Amino acid sequence: MGKAILVALYITICCVAFVTSKIIISVLLYRRWKRKHMVYEDGFSGGKLVMFKSPMMQSLKSDAFLKKTMNLSNKDIIGSGGCGTVFRLNIDHSTAFAVKRLNRGSADRDRGFERELEAMGDIKHRNIVTLHGYYTAPHYNLLIYELMPNGSLDALIHGRSRDKMHLDWPSRYRIAVGAARGISYLHHDCIPHIIHRDIKSSNILLDQNMEARVSDFGLATLMEPDKTHVSTIIAGTFGYLAPEYFDTGRATAKVDVYSFGVVLLELLTGKKPSDEAFLEEGTKLVTWVKAVVQEKREEHVVDSSLECFPVNEVNLVFSIAMMCLEPEPSKRPTMAEVLKMLEQIKSDKHVSDS
Numbered sequence: 001m002g003k004a005i006l007v008a009l010y011i012t013i014c015c016v017a018f019v020t021s022k023i024i025i026s027v028l029l030y031r032r033w034k035r036k037h038m039v040y041e042d043g044f045s046g047g048k049l050v051m052f053k054s055p056m057m058q059s060l061k062s063d064a065f066l067k068k069t070m071n072l073s074n075k076d077i078i079g080s081g082g083c084g085t086v087f088r089l090n091i092d093h094s095t096a097f098a099v100k101r102l103n104r105g106s107a108d109r110d111r112g113f114e115r116e117l118e119a120m121g122d123i124k125h126r127n128i129v130t131l132h133g134y135y136t137a138p139h140y141n142l143l144i145y146e147l148m149p150n151g152s153l154d155a156l157i158h159g160r161s162r163d164k165m166h167l168d169w170p171s172r173y174r175i176a177v178g179a180a181r182g183i184s185y186l187h188h189d190c191i192p193h194i195i196h197r198d199i200k201s202s203n204i205l206l207d208q209n210m211e212a213r214v215s216d217f218g219l220a221t222l223m224e225p226d227k228t229h230v231s232t233i234i235a236g237t238f239g240y241l242a243p244e245y246f247d248t249g250r251a252t253a254k255v256d257v258y259s260f261g262v263v264l265l266e267l268l269t270g271k272k273p274s275d276e277a278f279l280e281e282g283t284k285l286v287t288w289v290k291a292v293v294q295e296k297r298e299e300h301v302v303d304s305s306l307e308c309f310p311v312n313e314v315n316l317v318f319s320i321a322m323m324c325l326e327p328e329p330s331k332r333p334t335m336a337e338v339l340k341m342l343e344q345i346k347s348d349k350h351v352s353d354s
């Protein structure tokens with residue numbers, strides 16, 4: 001009998017200790033989370049605003065921020081895409097954000113969506129657009145990004161004349177290197193690794209110094225550390241899709257390498273991957289470039305608006321683009337290798353100049 005009481009006592013102590021430790025761990029995790037976030041529950045709309053703490057966000061008042069966000073209207077629109085509309089949110093004369101209103105309601109988003117946003121909020125890199133926070137409500141979601149004053153690469157190269165900017169070769173090269181650095185960071189340095197899955201010129205934005213920043217993780221996938229691929233419904237954009245991803249829905253980091261190769265072709269040719277002229281001929285930018293190369297008419301590839309450019313550098317970037325566009329994923333370089341090859345072009349030039 002005495003032994004049975006002892007066993008029962010022992011089990012009770014173990015259970016109490018287990019539950020207590022769980023509570024303590026949860027409280028500590030919550031406190032850590034709270035230290036990194038500002039949360040504002042909006043009783044009126046049933047929504048929740050979560051802002052990731054940073055020096056920039058520290059001085060903002062959540063309720064005032066939310067009020068301004070709710071007052072956004074058509075005149076504040078700066079762009080729109082397949083997933084939603086992007087607004088410019090001015091807080092004061094020196095602080096502004098880009099707010100993306102996602103088309104789909106939050107009913108089809110679960111805790112996984114919030115977890116992914118939390119992971120995105122932790123990414124701080126000079127070539128990645130910072131996610132400052134998000135707002136979830138029963139019928140829609142908002143993503144709060146750093147505002148990129150020089151818009152997208154897509155608008156700069158192919159946009160309407162008021163958005164278009166003449167990009168000389170040094171600017172194009174710098175944008176290529178910056179974007180490669182951002183994607184390489186996602187692939188190799190983020191834990192868990194991230195496959196973007198929608199690399200394209202409208203997702204490469206330019207900051208006030210014309211530095212390239214990779215944006216729009218709407219489709220990004222966090223990779224489990226021991227996995228090399230994810231199988232998903234095919235996402236991405238026509239003209240940029242790697243053939244194996246189109247065929248199988250299996251996304252590896254090499255899918256982004258292929259799409260980056262298409263972006264390099266855009267920088268070199270000035271042509272849009274989904275240009276109507278290509279669609280009418282039933283072709284696409286990659287197929288057109290490969291045909292021109294086969295016919296040994298490479299001189300027709302380079303953008304005619306690039307009046308003066310270093311032929312050697314352009315040829316090297318072109319050969320890197322072709323490596324990225326290898327149909328067989330294993331033959332494509334990794335993003336770290338692409339970055340190294342791109343950076344090498346300038347360092348080799350310095351050596352030969354000196």
Ligand SMILES: Nc1ncnc2c1ncn2[C@@H]1O[C@H](COP(=O)(O)OP(=O)(O)OP(=O)(O)O)[C@@H](O)[C@H]1O
Binds near residue numbers: 146149152155
């Ligand atoms: N952080 C930002 N700063 C400034 N402009 C932005 C920002 N994010 C997006 N934009 C502008 O809004 C446009 C639309 O962006 P969005 O991500 O919604 O669509 P997309 O990438 O063009 O297409 P899709 O959503 O179909 O992939 C961009 O092309 C860009 O001009």
